[in-house]
Amino acid sequence: MTEPAIVTEDIARQFGDYWAVAGVDLEIAAGEIYGFLGPNGAGKSTLVRMLCTLLRPTRGRGVVAGFDVARDPEKVRLRIGVALQDAALDDRQTGRELLDLQGRLYGLRRDERSVRVEQVLRLVDIGTAIDRLIKTYSGGMKRRLDLAAALIHDPDILFLDEPTTGLDPESRAAVWDEVRSLNEQHGTTIFLTTQYLEEADELADRVGIISRGRLVAEGTPDELKRTVGTDVIVARVESLTDTTLRSLQAVPGVDEVVATRNEVMVHADNGGAVMSPVALALHQAGTTVVSLTLRTPTLDDVFLQLTGTHLQGEVTSDAEGQSAEHTGDAGHAEHEDHSRHAEFAARPPQGDGPGSGPVPHADAQAGMAETS
Ligand SMILES: Nc1ncnc2c1ncn2[C@@H]1O[C@H](COP(=O)(O)OP(=O)(O)OP(=O)(O)O)[C@@H](O)[C@H]1O
Ligand SMILES: [Mg+2]
DSSP states (O other): OOOOSEEEEEEEEEETTEEEEEEEEEEEOTTOEEEEEOOTTSSHHHHHHHHTTSSOOSEEEEEETTEETTTOHHHHHHHEEEEOTTOOOOTTSBHHHHHHHHHHHTTOOHHHHHHHHHHHHHHSOOGGGGGSBGGGOOHHHHHHHHHHHHHTTOOSEEEEESTTTTOOHHHHHHHHHHHHHHHHHHOOEEEEEESOHHHHHHHOSEEEEEETTEEEEEEOHHHHHHTTOOEEEEEEESOOOHHHHHHHHTSTTEEEEEEOSSEEEEEESSHHHHHHHHHHHHHHTTOOEEEEEEEOOOHHHHHHHHHSSOTTTOOOHHHHOSOTTGGGOHHHHHHHHHHHHHHHHHSOGGGOOSSSOSOHHHHHHHHHHHHO
């Protein structure tokens, strides 16, 4: 068996008194797409930053591509690609210039760079816009360019921090396609954070649900949904008879039939599989069906059951955190920003743009200041 791509043991990070990540154990296999699902402030980015060697764990251990993130950050960085949540691209470059710079930062030769740029462009479809200034890009195109930049050195493991937040449905679908094809064609392990349950459901082989710094559930989307109960087929009918109910109960795979006046709820482990037999049974019993719908539990139901709040509607921990003081840790935040700016000043002339940049290597350098 090949070694896991990512392992964490009780990994945790404290800001002031506040544990943004409060001890998380993960084991993610090579080639897996792992979805890390949680609301605002749950600790997703903090965990990603620790795994990408940008932030030192306060406690516990993280091993990525076989190397300890605290002891061997350089080796980890060479094997990972990172598209951070707050990617800020230098508007004054073209997309191609940015990709070329990224290749240089990873030490690729000119000929290697031109080959890799063409390869990533095939994956991340930016079209002729690649030769336009980045300031002319839409939000979706910037996201895809950022993804391309994360892939330039052909990483084994890709970290995507909320890759589709703020994107329109079409751009979101395009990013999903790219993530899938990377995983299928290149076997890239993908660690993806998201606030969107459909995204986790759609893309991830396995999902970890994080709430307030803790992993509260983990499994395949189906396994997780099964924990909150079975599927329900709801049939609205003109009238119900005992015969109808008996014939529904006799359908193989049906667990329970609950009837109200003109509605019947059919519980089944696999609602999709019994949908047709249920429709047939209703028809054969001479029942006139007004509507027939299948309701399957969602990951939001799972989150609700575990935490008592909805995924999208949860108040951030900033507002009602474990400690009122945790946001007062400005000293630390400043330190981080400071080291990052220092690094940006040291980048090649093209790289003096604002923000954290799409450049994992540059971010990694900033992280080094923190980790060393
Ligand atoms: N540098 C920092 N200094 C102080 N507190 C921080 C720092 N970074 C994160 N936090 C706090 O840690 C908690 C978790 O933040 P994190 O960014 O990991 O959440 P998230 O799950 O990525 O949220 P979102 O979905 O909004 O991106 C939040 O309460 C946040 O305010
Ligand atoms: Mg985040």
